[in-house]
Amino acid sequence: MASEKHFDEVTGTHTTGHVWDGDLRELNKPLPKWWLYVLYVCILWSIAYWILYPAWPSLTDYSKGYLGYSQRAEVANDIAVAKAAQEKYRQGIANTALADIPKNPELMQFALAGGAALFGDNCSGCHGRGAQGSVGYPNLNDDDWMWGGALDNIHKTISFGIRNGNEQAHSTAMPRFGLDGALEPAVINDVASYVRSTGGLEADKDAATRGAAVFAEQCSVCHGEDGKGNQELGAPNLADSIWLYGNSQKDVVTSITTGRGGIMPAWDGRLDPVSVKMLTVYVHSLGGGK
Amino acid sequence: MQDKTKLTPDDFITEAAPGVARHDVQAVARRKATAATVAAVDAGPGKIALAGRQHVYPKKAKGRYRNIKSAILVLTLGIYYLLPWIRWDRGPGLPSQAFLLDFEHQRLYFGPIEIWAQEFYYITGLLVISALGLFLVTSVAGRVWCGYACPQTVWTDMMVAVERFWQGDRNVHMRRDAGPWTFDKIWRKAATHTSWILISLATGGAFVFYFRDAPTLATELMTGTAPSVAYAFLGIFAFTTYLLGGIAREQVCIYMCPWPRIQGAMLDRNSLLVSYRAAIGEPRGPHKRGDTWDNRGDCVDCKACVAVCPVGIDIRNGAQLECIQCALCIDACNEIMDKVGRPRGLIDYTTEHNLASATAGPRDGLKLLRARTLLYSGVIALICALMTWSLLSRSDLDISVLADRNPQFVTLSDGSVRNGYTIKIVNKTDEVRQVRIKVSGIKGIVTSMVGLDGADPVIEVPVADVRAVKLFVTLPRESRSELSSTSTPLDITVADTTTGVNSARRTSFHSP
Numbered sequence: 001m002a003s004e005k006h007f008d009e010v011t012g013t014h015t016t017g018h019v020w021d022g023d024l025r026e027l028n029k030p031l032p033k034w035w036l037y038v039l040y041v042c043i044l045w046s047i048a049y050w051i052l053y054p055a056w057p058s059l060t061d062y063s064k065g066y067l068g069y070s071q072r073a074e075v076a077n078d079i080a081v082a083k084a085a086q087e088k089y090r091q092g093i094a095n096t097a098l099a100d101i102p103k104n105p106e107l108m109q110f111a112l113a114g115g116a117a118l119f120g121d122n123c124s125g126c127h128g129r130g131a132q133g134s135v136g137y138p139n140l141n142d143d144d145w146m147w148g149g150a151l152d153n154i155h156k157t158i159s160f161g162i163r164n165g166n167e168q169a170h171s172t173a174m175p176r177f178g179l180d181g182a183l184e185p186a187v188i189n190d191v192a193s194y195v196r197s198t199g200g201l202e203a204d205k206d207a208a209t210r211g212a213a214v215f216a217e218q219c220s221v222c223h224g225e226d227g228k229g230n231q232e233l234g235a236p237n238l239a240d241s242i243w244l245y246g247n248s249q250k251d252v253v254t255s256i257t258t259g260r261g262g263i264m265p266a267w268d269g270r271l272d273p274v275s276v277k278m279l280t281v282y283v284h285s286l287g288g289g290k
Numbered sequence: 291m292q293d294k295t296k297l298t299p300d301d302f303i304t305e306a307a308p309g310v311a312r313h314d315v316q317a318v319a320r321r322k323a324t325a326a327t328v329a330a331v332d333a334g335p336g337k338i339a340l341a342g343r344q345h346v347y348p349k350k351a352k353g354r355y356r357n358i359k360s361a362i363l364v365l366t367l368g369i370y371y372l373l374p375w376i377r378w379d380r381g382p383g384l385p386s387q388a389f390l391l392d393f394e395h396q397r398l399y400f401g402p403i404e405i406w407a408q409e410f411y412y413i414t415g416l417l418v419i420s421a422l423g424l425f426l427v428t429s430v431a432g433r434v435w436c437g438y439a440c441p442q443t444v445w446t447d448m449m450v451a452v453e454r455f456w457q458g459d460r461n462v463h464m465r466r467d468a469g470p471w472t473f474d475k476i477w478r479k480a481a482t483h484t485s486w487i488l489i490s491l492a493t494g495g496a497f498v499f500y501f502r503d504a505p506t507l508a509t510e511l512m513t514g515t516a517p518s519v520a521y522a523f524l525g526i527f528a529f530t531t532y533l534l535g536g537i538a539r540e541q542v543c544i545y546m547c548p549w550p551r552i553q554g555a556m557l558d559r560n561s562l563l564v565s566y567r568a569a570i571g572e573p574r575g576p577h578k579r580g581d582t583w584d585n586r587g588d589c590v591d592c593k594a595c596v597a598v599c600p601v602g603i604d605i606r607n608g609a610q611l612e613c614i615q616c617a618l619c620i621d622a623c624n625e626i627m628d629k630v631g632r633p634r635g636l637i638d639y640t641t642e643h644n645l646a647s648a649t650a651g652p653r654d655g656l657k658l659l660r661a662r663t664l665l666y667s668g669v670i671a672l673i674c675a676l677m678t679w680s681l682l683s684r685s686d687l688d689i690s691v692l693a694d695r696n697p698q699f700v701t702l703s704d705g706s707v708r709n710g711y712t713i714k715i716v717n718k719t720d721e722v723r724q725v726r727i728k729v730s731g732i733k734g735i736v737t738s739m740v741g742l743d744g745a746d747p748v749i750e751v752p753v754a755d756v757r758a759v760k761l762f763v764t765l766p767r768e769s770r771s772e773l774s775s776t777s778t779p780l781d782i783t784v785a786d787t788t789t790g791v792n793s794a795r796r797t798s799f800h801s802p
Contacts, residue, residue: 030341032545034538102741130696141710144703200705240703241767285740287700287710287762 086110090274098151101281108281115282118275122267131286135246136262141286144242148231149290155280161266162234169266172233177218178257185257191215192252198227198239201247306592307577307630313349313593345467346540346602348450349460349594353621362438363447371492374499378402381720383753391501403681404718408690415677419670426666428556430658431639432563436549437616442542445493445535446600449486456482460597486536487528494527540601544612551611560657562639564615566595566606569648571636574606588632595619595637605637687723688716689784691795698800705767707801713759715784717751724748724787727761731780732799734769738762748787763799773801 006015006025015025049055053065089110093101102108120129126137133139138146147157147170160168177183183191187210193203194211216225222235229237236244244262245255254260267276283289306312350356378388378401385392390399396407405412427434436443456478457463466475498520499507510516511524534542543550557563566589574589589606596604598619601612605619623637640652694710702708717723726746729737737745740760751757763780765772772778780799785792 032541033340033342034541035545036340105741108741128696130694132697132700139697139700141697141700141708142702237703241701241705242703285760287708287740288702 086114093274093277098155098277098280101277102285111278111281112285114275115278115280115285118271118279119282122271123279126264131283136244136260138244139242140283141288142242143288143290144237144240145231145288145290146229146234146236146244149284149288151280151284151289153231154283154289155276157264158276158279158283159266159268162264163261164263164265166266170234172222172235173261174222174235174255174259176257176259178253179259183214183218183256185253187211187214188253188256189249191219191256192249195227195238195252195256196247196249199243199247200239200241203249305576307590307626308579310590310592310594310626310629312576312591313597315593315596343541344602346600347460347464347467348600348618349597349622350454351598351618351621353624355617355621359438359447359616359618363444366439366441366444367448371496374496374504384720385503387503389500390503393501406716406718408716409684412677412681415673419673419677422666422670422673425556426663426670428553429558429561429660429662429666431615432557432561433550433553433613433615436543436553436614437564440614442534442547443614443616445489445531446539448489449536449539450600452485452489453482456485483536486532490528490531490536491524493531494524494529497527498524540612540614543601543614556662558660558662559643560641560660562641562653562656563609564605564613564617564620564637565609565640565642565645566637567635567640567645567652568606569645571606577630583632588627588630588636590626590630592626594622594626598622685791685793686718687725687784687786687791687793688718689782689793689795690714690716691782691797693797693800699802701802702764706764707770708762708764709780709799711761711763711782711797713761713782713784715749715751715757715759717753717755717757720753722753723751725751725784726787727759728783728785729761729763729780730783731796732765732769732778733772734766735780735799736764736766738764765799765801770801773799776801 006017007013008015008025008027011027013027013029016028018026050063051065052067053069054062055065056063089107092104092107093111096104096107101111119127119131123131127133127140128137131140138144143149145153147153147162156168157170160166160170162170163173175182178185178188190207190211191214192211193207194209194215196203197205197208215223215227220227222233223229223238224235227238228240229235243251245251245260267279271279373389374387376388377386378399379386380399385399387399388401390397392399398405398413424435454463457466466478469475495511498511498516502517502520507516507520511520538546568587570587571589572587574587574591577583577586577590593604595606596602596619598621599605600616600618601614603610603612605613617639620637620639624634627634627636635652638652641656644650644652644654690713692712692714694712698709700708700710713727715725726748727737727739728746729735739747739749739762742749742759749757749759761782777798777800780797781794782797783792783794
């Protein structure tokens with residue numbers, strides 16, 4: 001360690017006096033003075049910063065700074081500017097009938113971009129980021145609609161929702177055939193076999209035949225004699241390849257026993273009318289719109 | 291002892307040889323280090339050694355390398371200040387500046403070449419070539435970049451020339467600086483700094499012209515209507531030019547720049563470096579008329595090499611971190627050698643290999659083709675070839691295909707499977723283009739596009755713009771036997787309906 005001062009002839013520099021491994025020394029190369037002055041300038045800069053900008057926290061507040069700068073205010077201002085820039089398009093959407101929005105490329109582009117953002121914020125929690133849905137939450141990309149896939153149908157569903165108590169919501173529900181004792185478990189099993197067969201799936205033929213009679217009696221009122229459903233009542237098409245709650249025998253039996261019946265909130269009131277319109281156009285554009 | 295204010299040139303110089311002045315100068319770097327270290331050690335252990343700056347008064351050199359440096363100075367600064375003003379007609383609606391970095395519209399214009407944001411890899415290629423070029427010249431001839439072409443060197447050189455113009459060359463300048471603050475001294479200093487500031491403003495001004503149409507921006511700058519970012523960058527560059535080129539100079543090279551530390555890895559025993567050839571120079575000493583040159587070196591210890599050095603070192607101490615290899619000491623020494631009648635080249639570009647030999651000439655056995663230089667040249671040539679090929683073969687119609695990933699596919703009610711793709715069509719021409727999208731690779735597929743009627747619509751892409759189209763590809767249930775796996779290759783081609791120019795991408799069709 002620091003033992004003796006040493007002068008290095010080659011570099012013309014003193015060493016720090018530290019020695020490692022017997023002969024390894026560290027040159028005491030000087031720092032330029034201006035380097036230190038830069039540090040002092042930085043310190044002065046930070047003091048000026050404390051005075052001009054928000055800097056010090058207190059228990060309940062913080063120092064506001066002489067310039068009164070606030071990042072939050074800046075963001076609020078940016079948002080206001082962006083909103084003002086959007087106003088022209090939002091007005092356009094407000095004044096245009098739903099069916100006419102896709103005919104106006106400018107409005108359509110704005111509606112799709114805005115709709116995608118609104119969907120991500122409000123709908124993706126249940127329907128998924130890509131509107132792909134999951135068991136019990138419909139996939140909005142496909143062409144199978146329980147309550148109708150035309151622009152007006154979608155607009156109504158988004159506005160008022162499903163079975164949520166809202167006066168204008170879709171409110172019809174499927175009976176709980178099993179839980180309420182309307183049908184015996186064995187009968188439900190037969191009906192499930194029949195429903196699976198209408199959807200093109202393999203099922204026990206005898207059970208399906210027995211179930212067909214029960215279906216005609218109990219189910220066809222809503223789902224139709226051919227099982228193709230009724231969008232007025234939100235009764236799904238049972239004869240297609242899409243199964244909201246799964247297509248195994250067990251899944252179908254559970255649906256008949258409990259009645260299922262998902263709930264969707266009403267967005268009218270939570271979102272402004274223009275936003276609902278943009279969402280409608282976006283959902284309609286996903287590929288299954290009628 | 292004379293009064294400090296009445297120093298004469300004789301106080302600074304004596305004679306090293308007949309007609310050769312001897313400069314009373316010690317290399318700044320060495321003197322500074324020694325003095326400061328002593329101060330630090332005297333201050334006691336644990337104290338930081340601090341070195342005050344010794345002002346370097348570089349004497350004007352004359353000779354071949356000074357001329358080369360001046361030519362490069364005029365050339366590089368000429369390019370820098372004038373390039374934004376060269377015009378280039380690209381047609382209506384497009385900028386008419388030959389060299390423009392249009393960040394606002396995400397376009398870079400280099401004469402006939404136009405680079406869009408998604409082609410920024412060309413810039414990466416340029417930077418890689420620049421870095422490798424730097425490695426190559428360094429392995430061949432040391433810090434050629436530092437000595438001749440680095441902006442820090444070029445601007446410092448100009449600032450020093452301006453300083454000489456107002457305050458005189460080394461001796462006059464030193465004498466005036468050592469003297470009292472007379473009116474003569476004050477106005478000369480003021481003129482120097484004023485000139486520096488004007489040069490700095492011109493430098494910052496030229497910089498912003500690269501980013502916005504120069505004549506327009508010049509008018510805006512004059513009338514105070516330019517974007518605030520233009521003023522900010524003008525200010526930043528003006529300030530740094532004044533500070534780094536005018537004031538800090540060699541301090542930037544010694545303390546701030548990382549390149550001197552990196553370059554050591556690129557040098558070897560065959561690199562040409564500005565060196566004092568001790569084998570023919572030593573032993574050094576003053577030489578009187580009529581004295582023999584036997585048993586002594588050619589160096590008359592006149593210190594002309596130290597006096598011209600812009601970083602204040604003595605090249606005779608060997609390779610040093612501070613040395614930017616500007617070769618001005620070669621000019622200074624050659625001038626002296628001519629006067630004393632000894633051969634030129636006591637200080638010269640030579641290799642470490644030749645320095646070790648007493649008889650070798652400065653460039654004997656020079657090996658330019660070495661593994662190192664061949665490798666750098668080879669990689670540079672390869673990247674240049676790749677970039678040229680890529681530039682020549684790029685199309686003015688380009689597409690990118692983004693397959694929907696969430697969900698990857700959608701099963702429809704009739705059991706068919708649908709995939710969605712976002713196709714971005716880039717039209718780099720200055721005409722509206724009409725294109726068609728063709729999808730192939732799987733038998734039986736049906737296509738449709740959002741907002742467009744029919745299976746094969748004509749799509750218009752605006753001038754120099756990008757248009758995104760949402761494409762749905764549906765495979766009917768009965769055709770699902772065409773699929774061999776859950777991911778089947780699918781080709782998407784966009785073709786111009788009139789010229790037939792096309793661009794194709796391969797993507798995948800996903801299925802359960």
